[in-house]
Amino acid sequence: xxxxxxxxxxxxxDTATRLEPDGTGAYHLAVDPGWAVGPKPNxxxxxxxxxxxxxxxxxxxxxxxxxxLAATVHFLRAPDPGPSLVxxxxxxxxxxxxxxxxxxxxxxxxxxxxxxxxxxxxxxxDAPAPWWTGPAPFPVPPYEACRRLxxxxxxxxxxxxIMDRADxxxxxxxxxxxxxxxxxxxxxxxxxxxADGRPADPLGxxxxxxxxxxxxxxxxxxxxxxxxxxxxxxxxxxAPGPLRVRQVVQSVHDGRIDEVCELWDSAxxxxxxxxxxxxxxxPDGVEPPPTDPARPVLGQDVV
Amino acid sequence: xxxxxxxxxxxxxDTATRLEPDGTGAYHLAVDPGWAVGPKPNxxxxxxxxxxxxxxxxxxxxxxxxxxLAATVHFLRAPDPGPSLVxxxxxxxxxxxxxxxxxxxxxxxxxxxxxxxxxxxxxxxDAPAPWWTGPAPFPVPPYEACRRLxxxxxxxxxxxxIMDRADxxxxxxxxxxxxxxxxxxxxxxxxxxxADGRPADPLGxxxxxxxxxxxxxxxxxxxxxxxxxxxxxxxxxxAPGPLRVRQVVQSVHDGRIDEVCELWDSAxxxxxxxxxxxxxxxPDGVEPPPTDPARPVLGQDVV
Numbered sequence: 001x002x003x004x005x006x007x008x009x010x011x012x013x014d015t016a017t018r019l020e021p022d023g024t025g026a027y028h029l030a031v032d033p034g035w036a037v038g039p040k041p042n043x044x045x046x047x048x049x050x051x052x053x054x055x056x057x058x059x060x061x062x063x064x065x066x067x068x069l070a071a072t073v074h075f076l077r078a079p080d081p082g083p084s085l086v087x088x089x090x091x092x093x094x095x096x097x098x099x100x101x102x103x104x105x106x107x108x109x110x111x112x113x114x115x116x117x118x119x120x121x122x123x124x125x126d127a128p129a130p131w132w133t134g135p136a137p138f139p140v141p142p143y144e145a146c147r148r149l150x151x152x153x154x155x156x157x158x159x160x161x162i163m164d165r166a167d168x169x170x171x172x173x174x175x176x177x178x179x180x181x182x183x184x185x186x187x188x189x190x191x192x193x194x195a196d197g198r199p200a201d202p203l204g205x206x207x208x209x210x211x212x213x214x215x216x217x218x219x220x221x222x223x224x225x226x227x228x229x230x231x232x233x234x235x236x237x238x239a240p241g242p243l244r245v246r247q248v249v250q251s252v253h254d255g256r257i258d259e260v261c262e263l264w265d266s267a268x269x270x271x272x273x274x275x276x277x278x279x280x281x282x283p284d285g286v287e288p289p290p291t292d293p294a295r296p297v298l299g300q301d302v303v
Numbered sequence: 304x305x306x307x308x309x310x311x312x313x314x315x316x317d318t319a320t321r322l323e324p325d326g327t328g329a330y331h332l333a334v335d336p337g338w339a340v341g342p343k344p345n346x347x348x349x350x351x352x353x354x355x356x357x358x359x360x361x362x363x364x365x366x367x368x369x370x371x372l373a374a375t376v377h378f379l380r381a382p383d384p385g386p387s388l389v390x391x392x393x394x395x396x397x398x399x400x401x402x403x404x405x406x407x408x409x410x411x412x413x414x415x416x417x418x419x420x421x422x423x424x425x426x427x428x429d430a431p432a433p434w435w436t437g438p439a440p441f442p443v444p445p446y447e448a449c450r451r452l453x454x455x456x457x458x459x460x461x462x463x464x465i466m467d468r469a470d471x472x473x474x475x476x477x478x479x480x481x482x483x484x485x486x487x488x489x490x491x492x493x494x495x496x497x498a499d500g501r502p503a504d505p506l507g508x509x510x511x512x513x514x515x516x517x518x519x520x521x522x523x524x525x526x527x528x529x530x531x532x533x534x535x536x537x538x539x540x541x542a543p544g545p546l547r548v549r550q551v552v553q554s555v556h557d558g559r560i561d562e563v564c565e566l567w568d569s570a571x572x573x574x575x576x577x578x579x580x581x582x583x584x585x586p587d588g589v590e591p592p593p594t595d596p597a598r599p600v601l602g603q604d605v606v
Contacts, residue, residue: 069531069532069559069580070377070531070532070580072375072376072377072418072532072534073375074373074375074394074402074418074420076394076395076402077395091377091379091413091416092379092380092413096558096582097531097582099377099379099416101416110394110395113394113402113404113418115375115377115416115418115532117377117531117532117580121557122557127557128556128557130554130555130556130557131555131556131585131591132489132522132552132554132555132591132592132594133553133554133555133556133594134488134489134490134551134552134553134554134594135553135554136595185437186435186437187437219435228372228373228400228420229372229373229375229418229420229534229536231375231532231534231578233532233561233578233580235554235556235557235559235561236556236557248437249435249437250436250437250438250573250576251433251435251436251437251438251538251573252433252434252435252436253431253432253433253434253436253538253539253572253573254424254425254430254431254433254538254539255399256372256538258536258538258576269556270553270554270556273553273561273578275534275536275576275578277372277373277420277536279399279400282434288434288435289435291435291436291437292439
């Protein structure tokens with residue numbers, strides 16, 4: 001139900017991203033404490049709420065572009081759960097796509113700054129198949145063989161309430177981080193859907209694309225890995241059913257990491273992609289896991 | 304020379320990205336016709352010029368963050384070569400990173416809207432090695448075996464003047480598009496450097512990350528592929544010498560494509576990454592190339 005013209009459903013996600021016009025073109029958003037990691041609202045949830053505001057504003061500007069295609073999000077400071085104001089600036093309305101900026105404010109402080117490209121996506125049943133896709137769907141064990149990540153894990157230092165909203169089931173082979181034995185591969189993979197059964201849609205994909213733990217947890221035990229800049233693409237309306245999800249670290253360098261996320265739907269289509277740059281603090285003395293011994297080395301077998 | 308406190312060099316790139324304060328906190332930028340694809344200024348060039356403005360403003364706000372770490376750029380309308388005004392809004396100054404938005408205007412029209420995360424990168428000689436990198440450097444033939452892409456190709460419909468500024472040498476195996484016989488793999492790879500010998504630096508990486516032809520040219524002959532949203536990360540100051548570059552299409556779906564770009568330096572470090580969402584019009588009757596027959600199919604060997 002991302003079409004802003006349509007009434008919101010009764011799902012937890014639609015309730016938590018509900019906007020109330022303030023009468024001046026901005027929107028009140030109650031940042032929901034149930035979509036958080038510890039005390040901090042999740043970035044994917046905030047991105048989805050801002051996308052809803054951007055879509056409302058673009059449609060109100062007479063552009064038929066109710067769905068986010070691309071989101072680029074900079075997290076300036078973590079908002080607190082509670083009242084916030086979302087200001088939208090429609091940057092351009094076009095024939096096939098429009099752009100809008102949405103900023104989340106608490107008091108006189110901007111907290112999240114996002115720019116969206118919006119368009120119209122056909123519902124899954126009418127969606128065209130991809131013309132060409134390069135990467136193959138990645139392997140993941142059957143849904144029943146994966147294990148759900150709990151919101152309140154035994155012995156965890158804090159609650160991850162988004163895990164009560166998202167039903168995230170991870171491949172047991174990438175759960176080493178939960179017992180202090182990371183696999184060393186820097187990859188998480190599994191299945192994701194809304195816990196209350198709400199179907200996935202373009203706004204839902206924006207949430208799922210930033211809902212996983214950092215894949216660096218499968219490299220080393222560190223503190224939280226705060227996102228500096230997040231980019232997410234919605235490529236198509238997903239077919240029904242849980243989505244297969246993978247998050248992979250590419251490089252850990254000079255206190256920063258990047259990781260990419262993919263979502264594939266039950267029809268075998270790549271429906272969502274994200275990349276993020278985040279900060280990391282590797283504790284002193286923590287050594288990196290070995291890389292694949294078959295990995296080519298520059299100056300030897302590659303050039 | 305990306306430190307705004309340092310004088311600009313005499314290179315073509317420094318001249319083309321030179322900013323003149325307008326006295327109100329904005330900057331005059333002469334959009335240079337020599338950094339274009341046909342009549343349209345190149346997106347990587349514009350991104351680098353905006354990054355220079357963002358860095359100037361952040362440093363002027365007393366943050367020691369002269370280098371772009373992340374750039375997210377939305378192209379609203381292509382500017383023309385000639386005068387433009389760059390307005391900068393410092394969104395946040397922090398301890399280890401700052402954020403600023405820079406917008407390029409011509410007359411009363413915003414053309415390019417960019418948000419940057421900025422920080423300080425150690426020069427290559429002092430840069431820490433990556434703690435861990437997942438992907439391996441991709442194979443590419445030796446520099447001497449690759450072929451330089453000309454700015455004015457025989458029989459081409461228009462001049463690509465950035466190819467006179469960038470020295471881009473592509474693997475002969477990915478040059479099929481230049482003779483109407485694309486490889487069908489959706490990948491370009493080779494070496495890139497400044498043609499006038501200017502060393503690469505963080506600003507230069509931003510240009511190189513959006514300087515290649517669309518990798519879709521190696522899938523099918525189409526018209527231009529205009530970028531909707533570009534995200535680029537600068538991970539480290541590059542070591543001297545040409546950079547190995549690869550641009551790869553991931554998916555062509557419903558009139559849009561995404562492609563990723565990587566830059567590796569001579570020390571074997573992944574120093575730059577980019578992803579972009581762009582629009583494409585596949586001419587009627589053009590069939591996609593076959594995908595790898597060994598590619599797994601959902602529901603068969605993968606799940």
